[in-house]
Amino acid sequence: MVGLMGAGKSSIGRRLATRLNLPFVDADTEIEAAAGCTIAEFFERHGEAEFRDGERRVIARLLEDEPKVLATGGGAFMDAETRAAIAQAGISVWLRADLDTLVRRTARRTDRPLLNNGDPTNTLESLMETRHPVYAQADIVVDSNDGPPDETVERVVEALAAFTDRTEASPGQ
DSSP states (O other), rough: OOOOOSSSHHHHHHHHHHHHHHOOOEEEEEEEEHHHHHHHHHHHHHHHHHHHHHHHHHHHHHHHHHHHHEEEETTGSSSSHHHHHHHHHSEEEEEEOOHHHHHHHHTOOOOOOSSSSHHHHHHHHHHHHHHHHHHHTSSSSEEESSSEEEEEEHHHHHHHHHHHHHHSSSOOO
């Protein structure tokens, strides 16, 4: 699962994993366990560049294990190595949400380092401009809106089925 913070990667990912009878792993939780501190603390102590390096290593390790639903951090897919690792080991699903939805969903959380400085709406808008073209490289795009989460999960399941049917019909892609 890839997408901006607030798109529902963890929430939808958990439900999707249950639906597919797979384990669910949140990369941010795994990164915090490996670092021994929260992501916000890591950002403050070491900066974003070092965080992204650790994130890349943790996600690569997680992709080596058995199949799972993996929710990545909002910036993880921006890294070319991480995108390549995801492409080789799995199917990437971009949960796309509009700006209003992202603002509403992230407003109640204070653990998002990139939103703690300045106007969160402007920050999210800027992130959308830079990240959406990269997220668009995902195998599947599913809109994540304010409807019931199970409806989004159903759209992901349908998109996964269509994607696997396409890739099985045309081997070598």
